[in-house]
Amino acid sequence: MISLASPTVAILLTGMLVGVSAALLGSFLVLRGNSMLADAISHSILFGIALAWLLTGQTTGPVQIAGAALSGVLAVLLIETLTRTRRLRDDAAIGLVFPALFSIGVLLINVFARDVHLDEHTVLLGEIGFVWLDTLTLGGVELPRATLAMAVMLALDAVFVLVFYKSLKLATFDPDLARALGLAPGLVFYAHLSLLSGTAVAAFDAVGVVLFVTFVVVPPATALLLTRRLSTLIAVAMLIAAASAPIGYGVALWLDVSIGGSMALATGPFLAAAYAWRRWQTARRRRVRPVQPASSASA
Amino acid sequence: MLTLLTDYTLQNVMLGAALIGVISGVLGAFAVLRRQSLLGDTLSHAALPGVCLGFMVAGAREMTSIMAGALVTGVIAALLMLALVRHTRLKVDAGLAAMLSLGFALGVVLLTWIQRQGGAAQAGLDSFLFGQAAATTRADLYPMLVLVVLALVAVGLLWKPLKLMTFDPTFAAVAGLPVHWLDRILTGMIALAVVTGLQMVGVVLMTAMVIAPGAAARQWCGGLRGMVLLSGAFGAFAGVSGGLISALAPGLSTGPVVVLVATAIALVSLLIAPHRGLLPQWWRRRHRRSHTSTDRILLTLYELAREHGNWRYRVEQGAVDAFYGMLTEPQLTDLHARGLVVPAHHMPDEGPHWQLTDAGVEHAAECARRRSRQRGRLE
Numbered sequence: 001m002i003s004l005a006s007p008t009v010a011i012l013l014t015g016m017l018v019g020v021s022a023a024l025l026g027s028f029l030v031l032r033g034n035s036m037l038a039d040a041i042s043h044s045i046l047f048g049i050a051l052a053w054l055l056t057g058q059t060t061g062p063v064q065i066a067g068a069a070l071s072g073v074l075a076v077l078l079i080e081t082l083t084r085t086r087r088l089r090d091d092a093a094i095g096l097v098f099p100a101l102f103s104i105g106v107l108l109i110n111v112f113a114r115d116v117h118l119d120e121h122t123v124l125l126g127e128i129g130f131v132w133l134d135t136l137t138l139g140g141v142e143l144p145r146a147t148l149a150m151a152v153m154l155a156l157d158a159v160f161v162l163v164f165y166k167s168l169k170l171a172t173f174d175p176d177l178a179r180a181l182g183l184a185p186g187l188v189f190y191a192h193l194s195l196l197s198g199t200a201v202a203a204f205d206a207v208g209v210v211l212f213v214t215f216v217v218v219p220p221a222t223a224l225l226l227t228r229r230l231s232t233l234i235a236v237a238m239l240i241a242a243a244s245a246p247i248g249y250g251v252a253l254w255l256d257v258s259i260g261g262s263m264a265l266a267t268g269p270f271l272a273a274a275y276a277w278r279r280w281q282t283a284r285r286r287r288v289r290p291v292q293p294a295s296s297a298s299a
Numbered sequence: 300m301l302t303l304l305t306d307y308t309l310q311n312v313m314l315g316a317a318l319i320g321v322i323s324g325v326l327g328a329f330a331v332l333r334r335q336s337l338l339g340d341t342l343s344h345a346a347l348p349g350v351c352l353g354f355m356v357a358g359a360r361e362m363t364s365i366m367a368g369a370l371v372t373g374v375i376a377a378l379l380m381l382a383l384v385r386h387t388r389l390k391v392d393a394g395l396a397a398m399l400s401l402g403f404a405l406g407v408v409l410l411t412w413i414q415r416q417g418g419a420a421q422a423g424l425d426s427f428l429f430g431q432a433a434a435t436t437r438a439d440l441y442p443m444l445v446l447v448v449l450a451l452v453a454v455g456l457l458w459k460p461l462k463l464m465t466f467d468p469t470f471a472a473v474a475g476l477p478v479h480w481l482d483r484i485l486t487g488m489i490a491l492a493v494v495t496g497l498q499m500v501g502v503v504l505m506t507a508m509v510i511a512p513g514a515a516a517r518q519w520c521g522g523l524r525g526m527v528l529l530s531g532a533f534g535a536f537a538g539v540s541g542g543l544i545s546a547l548a549p550g551l552s553t554g555p556v557v558v559l560v561a562t563a564i565a566l567v568s569l570l571i572a573p574h575r576g577l578l579p580q581w582w583r584r585r586h587r588r589s590h591t592s593t594d595r596i597l598l599t600l601y602e603l604a605r606e607h608g609n610w611r612y613r614v615e616q617g618a619v620d621a622f623y624g625m626l627t628e629p630q631l632t633d634l635h636a637r638g639l640v641v642p643a644h645h646m647p648d649e650g651p652h653w654q655l656t657d658a659g660v661e662h663a664a665e666c667a668r669r670r671s672r673q674r675g676r677l678e
Contacts (some may be wrong), residue, residue, distance in 0.1 A: 033390050033392050033393075035390075035392040035393045035395070036337055036340075036395060039399060043503075085569065087518060087569055087575055088514055088517075088569070089331075089334050089336070091334055091335070091336040091337050092331050092334075092513075094336075094337060095336040095339070095340060095506055095507065095510035095511075096507070096511055096514060099503075099504050099506055099507030099510075099511075099558050099562070100507070100559060102503070102504070102555070103507075103554070103555030103556070103558045103562075106554075106555040107551060107555050107556070107559070110551050110555075111550065111551070210344065210400060211400065211403070213396060213399070213400040214397075214400035214403075214404050216396075217393060217396040217397050218397050218400065218401060221389055221397050224389060225389070252408075255408075255412060256411075257411040257412045258411035260407070261404045261405075261407030261411065262408055264400065264401070264404035265404040267401070268405075271397060271401070275382075279386060282386070
């Protein structure tokens with residue numbers, strides 16, 4: 001019987017849970033062309049985390065996660081409001097909102113939270129190496145708190161995607177048709193981003209807010225280079241994310257560097273390999289083309 | 300206050316912050332106009348591994364090599380992003396986010412690697428995440444000054460092609476300008492701006508310094524020259540005041556303070572700028588609305604009905620809106636309340652329609668008679 005509280009198991013399990021849930025939600029984000037919203041949300045939740053900490057004195061727990069997740073949704077709302085004034089393009093609106101919320105978060109921590117567990121470096125970089133220290137006992141089993149939070153978030157994400165798969169798919173590829181069919185793509189969009197935001201809050205302990213973006217964007221982007229089917233894309237992205245955690249952990253132990261950073265970085269070689277494969281395919285197709293008979297050249 | 304201004308550290312902080320503000324403001328104006336605001340985000344996050352590499356090469360916290368390293372990795376990330384987008388079906392947003400996060404992950408790994416090796420020497424590197432103005436020395440300012448002068452001279456020399464590139468890239472290409480090279484040069488210059496700010500604002504927040512001044516200046520100016528100058532000025536103001544605040548209130552990181560000042564400038568500009576501002580626009584609309592009497596709108600409906608030879612003629616609300624250049628729903632609702640018009644039936648794919656009632660026709664005819672009498676008196 002492997003103890004869930006043993007450091008190695010806790011770290012690996014948490015890393016894989018973060019990766020898989022991020023890649024699951026990230027697939028839709030990347031397909032919709034909104035990848036930078038992941039960056040915006042993950043920076044903005046610092047504001048929510050700091051505020052939730054100020055009000056409750058805790059950074060983990062369901063209330064804190066939900067509260068902090070609201071700040072991610074707030075960021076998206078602010079970005080939409082700014083864009084709707086038509087005085088700013090959406091890229092400038094994103095770039096204006098999240099640094100501001102992030103700055104307020106950092107200053108709140110600067111002012112109120114000196115010498116406390118919460119500091120901006122932890123939020124930014126995460127410390128997955130310590131997740132096994134903070135445990136709670138559930139039904140006689142000792143569980144790391146962060147691992148449990150991630151497992152709950154993954155379950156929520158998975159249920160959401162399974163239940164709303166059709167609406168999500170339609171809202172991603174053809175929002176107009178989704179609207180015409182009465183599927184409320186806007187509502188699905190916000191539900192999706194709220195979950196992403198909540199997952200980011202649960203993950204910040206482990207990998208930090210910026211490294212979370214890696215798991216949201218890189219595995220789905222890699223999968224997009226390999227397949228065109230949505231279900232396959234999600235599966236490949238989740239596999240890549242799950243594989244990156246142990247690879248990154250091994251490298252981190254070997255070089256004695258940040259575990260979270262190393263896990264995130266481990267997704268990079270997958271993207272590079274997929275890119276190289278794509279280029280090779282294109283080059284091969286180009287080489288083959290002149291040999292084909294003229295009649296099929298139009299294809 | 301005077302003694303504060305002669306304080307050596309404070310002088311360094313203000314000079315440095317002004318330099319950062321000017322360079323990021325000037326180059327950010329182009330980025331905002333070219334819809335490349337978030338390029339700065341990728342460049343600055345991807346500068347972190349360069350900071351570490353520069354430190355490792357120099358073996359000490361030496362600004363020149365750190366800046367060179369940051370510049371190199373930032374530009375490499377940008378070029379990789381361009382390659383990803385050009386050769387695959389990934390879009391710009393995915394390319395930007397992927398390079399941003401992978402670059403930052405590499406930076407974190409290198410940062411912890413240095414920490415394990417070095418011990419005390421790494422202490423200064425942490426400050427590149429959020430910036431630490433107080434750590435700025437006079438020696439740090441020289442490489443910054445060189446970069447700023449370089450960037451400003453480049454903007455001056457390349458003004459015409461950059462302007463053309465910004466407003467009409469297709470025409471620039473047709474006119475024979477080396478568009479791809481100009482694109483890379485501009486990307487490189489934005490990277491210069493980001494690198495300049497590493498010391499004081501930090502890698503995480505330099506993106507805001509590239510965007511906020513440009514977005515603010517855009518609200519006030521309709522021309523590129525004015526916008527670039529004003530953006531530089533806004534940037535300098537945000538830098539100096541933010542640097543001052545954080546230096547005077549110990550414990551506050553400089554980056555966030557500078558960024559919040561810049562964001563406040565952008566928001567205020569968005570609200571009060573004379574032509575594009577939201578408040579002036581709201582006031583103009585209100586003014587126009589209060590000066591467009593309901594009677595005039597009733598007369599329009601009346602004239603349209605007479606023209607069509609049908610007093611029950613259905614007029615589309617959108618047509619009245621377009622004619623007056625404002626939303627006329629309040630006036631029409633008012634007329635409806637006075638029993639002069641009623642909503643007419645309309646197909647689901649059309650906007651609301653209105654038609655005159657008998658009382659409306661009578662009242663409108665009375666108005667028309669009064670008008671023509673007035674006109675007759677004037678003539």
